[in-house]
Amino acid sequence: MEEKTNVLEVRDLSVSYTVANVKTHVLENVNFSVEKGKSVGIVGESGCGKTTTMRAILNVLPSNGTVESGEILYNGENILNMPNNKLQDYRQKGAGMIFQDPSSALNPVISIRNQFLEALKYAHKDKKLTKAQLLEKAAKALEQVSLADPDRILSSYPFQLSGGMRQRVCIAITLAAERQILLADEPGTALDVTIQDQILRLIKSLVEAGELSVIMVTHSLGVIRQVTTAVNIMYAGTIVEGGDTKEVFGHPMHPYTQALMDCLPKLTGNGIAKGIPGRIPDYSSPPGGCRFAPRCPYVTDRCLTEKPVPHETGGGHWTSCFKAEEGR
Amino acid sequence: MGDIILEIKDLKKYFPLADGRTVKAVDGVSMKLYKGETLGLVGESGCGKSTIAYTVVGMYGASGGEVLYKGTDLAKKGYKRTLKQKGEIQIVFQDPGSSLNSRRTIEKSMEVPLDIHDRMPKEKKTERIEELLEMVGLPKEYKSKMPRNIGGGERQLISVARALATNPEMIILDEPTSALDVSVQAKVINTLIELQKKLELSYLFITHDLSLMRNVATRVAILYLGRLCELAPTTEFFHGPLHPYTQMLLSSIPVVTEEEEAIKPGQIISQGEIPSPVNAPKGCTFHTRCRDCMEICKTEMPVMTEVEPEHFVCCHKYTAKQEKQEKQEKQK
Numbered sequence: 001m002e003e004k005t006n007v008l009e010v011r012d013l014s015v016s017y018t019v020a021n022v023k024t025h026v027l028e029n030v031n032f033s034v035e036k037g038k039s040v041g042i043v044g045e046s047g048c049g050k051t052t053t054m055r056a057i058l059n060v061l062p063s064n065g066t067v068e069s070g071e072i073l074y075n076g077e078n079i080l081n082m083p084n085n086k087l088q089d090y091r092q093k094g095a096g097m098i099f100q101d102p103s104s105a106l107n108p109v110i111s112i113r114n115q116f117l118e119a120l121k122y123a124h125k126d127k128k129l130t131k132a133q134l135l136e137k138a139a140k141a142l143e144q145v146s147l148a149d150p151d152r153i154l155s156s157y158p159f160q161l162s163g164g165m166r167q168r169v170c171i172a173i174t175l176a177a178e179r180q181i182l183l184a185d186e187p188g189t190a191l192d193v194t195i196q197d198q199i200l201r202l203i204k205s206l207v208e209a210g211e212l213s214v215i216m217v218t219h220s221l222g223v224i225r226q227v228t229t230a231v232n233i234m235y236a237g238t239i240v241e242g243g244d245t246k247e248v249f250g251h252p253m254h255p256y257t258q259a260l261m262d263c264l265p266k267l268t269g270n271g272i273a274k275g276i277p278g279r280i281p282d283y284s285s286p287p288g289g290c291r292f293a294p295r296c297p298y299v300t301d302r303c304l305t306e307k308p309v310p311h312e313t314g315g316g317h318w319t320s321c322f323k324a325e326e327g328r
Numbered sequence: 329m330g331d332i333i334l335e336i337k338d339l340k341k342y343f344p345l346a347d348g349r350t351v352k353a354v355d356g357v358s359m360k361l362y363k364g365e366t367l368g369l370v371g372e373s374g375c376g377k378s379t380i381a382y383t384v385v386g387m388y389g390a391s392g393g394e395v396l397y398k399g400t401d402l403a404k405k406g407y408k409r410t411l412k413q414k415g416e417i418q419i420v421f422q423d424p425g426s427s428l429n430s431r432r433t434i435e436k437s438m439e440v441p442l443d444i445h446d447r448m449p450k451e452k453k454t455e456r457i458e459e460l461l462e463m464v465g466l467p468k469e470y471k472s473k474m475p476r477n478i479g480g481g482e483r484q485l486i487s488v489a490r491a492l493a494t495n496p497e498m499i500i501l502d503e504p505t506s507a508l509d510v511s512v513q514a515k516v517i518n519t520l521i522e523l524q525k526k527l528e529l530s531y532l533f534i535t536h537d538l539s540l541m542r543n544v545a546t547r548v549a550i551l552y553l554g555r556l557c558e559l560a561p562t563t564e565f566f567h568g569p570l571h572p573y574t575q576m577l578l579s580s581i582p583v584v585t586e587e588e589e590a591i592k593p594g595q596i597i598s599q600g601e602i603p604s605p606v607n608a609p610k611g612c613t614f615h616t617r618c619r620d621c622m623e624i625c626k627t628e629m630p631v632m633t634e635v636e637p638e639h640f641v642c643c644h645k646y647t648a649k650q651e652k653q654e655k656q657e658k659q660k
Binding site for chain 1: 372373479509510511512513514515517518536537538539540542543544562563566576577578579580581582583584585586587588591592597598599601602
């Protein structure tokens with residue numbers, strides 16, 4: 001079998017937050033990996049732990065958050081117990097993040113040129129490049145993200161650029177720093193659909209050209225389907241289903257994924273399903289068994305007490321559900 | 329088609345800027361809303377969707393044009409709306425978190441329209457509030473809760489219940505579900521559809537989500553930079569979009585199934601960015617991003633033409649065709 005190289009691997013990650021002396025168990029045994037030059041998506045509704053996962057990957061959890069167990073391997077090294085200088089290296093050269101709102105990710109009073117220089121200075125610190133060489137890298141990256149006239153962009157301030165251009169600049173910074181992984185947190189949500197479409201096409205083409213590995217989190221199933229090759233469906237801090245994007249969207253197996261797909265208004269216009277009753281569980285005392293059990297139409301006694309484990313159903317597609325496992 | 333409840337004629341709304349320029353937020357929009365239908369108003373941010381809503385509801389005065397509600401021009405200079413008219417046209421906003429007072433109980437918030445529109449004794453008021461909550465499918469115990477203690481979807485249902493308090497004839501829904509998760513959105517939308525059937529409401533539904541419109545709207549209108557591009561019955565609109573912008577918009581939607589992919593108009597790659605409404609392009613406002621741009625588009629503004637019954641489009645491609653046809657007919 002062909003050797004797969006995982007750039008990043010998340011193993012059995014559990015994260016909890018302490019809010020007002022109450023411990024909330026947010027992430028529970030999250031597992032996924034990103035192969036080099038591939039894109040992986042994490043989809044889930046608000047409050048399901050998407051952003052917590054991203055923060056953990058950069059090791060920037062808020063001060064009240066603790067990693068209970070698990071490890072995050074970057075090229076085989078666990079970033080969760082890396083010494084500080086190595087961790088810095090990882091953030092400067094390894095993984096870069098772009099956010100939902102590109103206007104708050106860029107400093108409004110610093111020109112784009114200086115924002116590039118700041119990031120590149122550290123990312124290429126070993127190579128002893130001159131300023132001119134760094135700027136050349138910046139200009140090249142701007143061209144890669146289809147921003148014409150890099151000189152004008154470099155001398156502008158963020159407010160002089162449109163939302164779509166700002167998002168392109170954020171991506172270009174990651175490219176110019178030659179980081180391996182792009183963490184994209186809802187990269188198109190704040191943009192208009194036609195502009196979002198452009199940004200998604202750009203990310204996809206960069207992945208296909210082998211420039212980047214991408215982890216994208218979003219609430220939009222459609223966005224994930226368009227961009228990623230593998231997908232993980234997240235519900236209440238657990239990944240309930242995962243696999244090849246086409247396969248998962250073609251044959252969703254977990255009741256949550258199925259319900260979510262039904263709820264989405266479709267262009268074919270078959271009306272809208274009733275929605276999913278109930279809400280996500282209280283993280284301070286999550287259900288003992290499957291976390292989706294209280295809202296699941298197929299719930300059995302086993303679901304309430306026993307935690308389901310990933311069950312492979314072929315084609316690299318797996319789901320954590322007793323229904324699929326028992327073949328009901 | 330039924331009776332016309334609202335007719336907007338050549339509506340204009342300009343905002344002056346400090347430096348003497350003007351933002352033409354809405355620039356000559358005409359459309360009709362029939363009784364009992366849902367008219368979907370779709371467009372990207374900054375195209376003037378909300379401005380139209382606020383002008384119809386009376387939060388803004390119009391800079392020009394007419395807003396005919398049951399034949400009365402509400403936008404006429406100096407015209408003061410009667411209490412009845414205000415009650416009959418209601419609005420539901422996008423973010424229920426900020427449209428409900430966070431320091432008031434649900435009951436207190438819902439009392440306001442009742443106090444203004446039909447004064448009644450305390451017990452009757454409580455009864456009416458419970459009845460309204462029941463209409464939107466919420467338990468009556470909710471009246472003593474605070475907005476922060478209930479979910480986002482439930483909060484939006486409270487906003488809908490509050491809009492219903494004055495027995496409206498039409499409700500403007502300004503992106504009512506775009507702040508909600510899809511599983512919650514489904515419930516709110518279903519409640520809205522049920523209420524419409526039961527109370528014969530007319531909805532002006534504003535959104536940027538075309539997939540949602542496909543399932544909710546009777547007719548769809550597309551807005552670009554303060555002007556209408558296309559207006560058509562929903563099925564026709566999705567199966568035969570005519571305006572280049574509409575085609576680009578439809579092909580940009582990320583979808584989840586193969587069947588949907590088949591509906592999208594081919595490989596139309598979205599290009600360019602929306603120009604600023606302060607200095608909108610001359611001629612057709614879309615010509616800077618249009619792949620079928622002709623010379624005439626850069627100088628002359630196209631007009632709304634009815635290409636098929638009830639299917640209007642504002643594009644030179646089609647007006648030219650129509651003129652040709654007319655000429656041919658004359659020659660015959």
